[in-house]
Amino acid sequence: MSRVPAQLRTSLAALAMLLGAGGGAYYVDEAATREANTNAYIQAVAADPQVSDGIRIAMVMASFYESSNRHIGVPYVDKLGKGQPLTVCNGLTGPEVVAGRTYTPADCYRLEKRRYIGYEVEAKRQLTYWDSYDPFQxxxxxxxxxxxGGGSLEFSTMRRKANAGDWVGACRENTRWNRGTVQGVSTVLPGLQLRGDSNDEICRTWRFGARS
Structure with missing residues (x-):
């Protein structure tokens, strides 16, 4: 049984169809607000020629993991995040997140895209075999x-295994990153467990254009 949630599988399938069709339409039930919003976000991601397929997939993944595919335009305090940072959109933190400001979907996409381009630069720097990986990996x-964060990857067993050529072992490391601090105690968090289990499966078994 797949550990990738059905809603995320649907979103990634929609993105793959759009990219495979060269930007064609992918239809969902317009009566369902969440699905309609998801569809619009996926189409925006797929249509942007300035980002790679890996970035496109990662942005759709984060839209599910961070906000269940709902646009969050008003900053909130992430009580489960390290330092309880002010957060907006799909898990964005930092100086660009200003309390009291409302962020439109366009604002969020602009900020998210900029971040992901930076993540890709960091990943290329750290991972020896980056160019050989499938977009899902x-x-x-x-x-x-x-x-x-890039610092966590840099000193991780995940990176060590990836750079030793053990990409399967590197993928499996996702499942270990499932803990957060709750009231000063290291605790397994269901959201992080789901994310880690799902990413392990996607990394090991999904391939662009086909899913095994």
Missing amino acids: KATFLDFIHNK
Whole structure:
């Protein structure tokens, strides 16, 4: 049984269809607001010629993991994040996130795209075999950097295994990154467990243009 949630599988399938059709339409039930919003976001990601397929996939993944495919335009305090940072859009933190400001979908996409281009530069720097990876594999590394930071990857067993040519072992490391601090105690968080299990499966078994 797949550990990738059905909603995420549907979103990634929609993206793959759009890219495979050269930008053709992918239709969902317009009566379902969340699905309609997801469809619009996926079409925006697929239509942007300035980003790679790995970035496109990673952005759709984060839209699910961070906001269940709902646009979040008002900054909130991430009480489960390290330092409880002010957060907006699909898990964005940092100086660009200003309390009291409303971020439109266009604002979020612009900021997210800029971040992901930076993640890709970081991944290329750290991962010896980056150019040989399938876009789904690349996307899971980009999602890791988005969620955990480039510093976490740099000193991780995930990176060591990847650069030793053990990409399967590197993929499996995703499942270990499932803990956060709750009231000062290291705790397995369901959201991180789901993310890690899902990314492990995507990294090891999904391939662009076909899914095994």
